[in-house]
Amino acid sequence: MNLFENAGPLLERLGAEEPFPSGAAMLARGREILKSLSEAEQIGVINAHPRIGDRPDKVSALSFREQGYDRDTTPPEVLRRLATLNEEYEQKFGFRFVVFVNRRSKEAIVPVLEARLRGTRDEERRMALREILAIAEDRLKQGEV
Known part of the structure; x- marks a missing residue:
């Protein structure tokens, strides 16, 4: 069961404690x-997530469906805008933008990313970790893992 992307330090520690009695226990x-990891380790977990709007061959199977690539009709200009915003975000904060897409279109994510660019590095690191947990919780609820 993999609720999380290939997130090195998190998966290493979870793997050392497997098996879990349930997905909910693994999530907890x-x-x-995540709270106990160093900032550098947390950033490693954040950077394990694919970029929103990245090429479909660069995302995990779970992210492929979650980001809507199985039904994608995103206009090229939106993909270019996401690529630009992702680059700005990574330059500013030093890690990837992570958001719980929650079946929203890529067009709907653009203003979210624009707004999050106004945050501080610490706010964004904490937000990214919350988003990772929301993604994992949704995967568990959807029975995707």
Whole structure:
């Protein structure tokens, strides 16, 4: 069961404690581990997530569907805008933008990313970790793992 992307330090620690009695127990332990990681380790977990709007061959199977690539009709100009915003975000904060897409279109994510560019590095790091947990919780609810 993989609720999280290939997020090195988080998966290493979770793997050392497997098996979990349930997905909910794994999620709860993942939440505890994320809080205990160093900032550098947390950023490693954040950077394990694919970029919103990245090429379909660069995302995991779970992210492929979550980001809507299975039904994608995103205009090229929106993909270019996302690429530009992702680059700005990574330059400013030093890690990837992570958002719980929650079946929203890529067009709907553009203003979210624009707004998040106004945050501080610490706010964004904490937000990214919350978003990672929301993604994992949704995967568990959807029975995708």
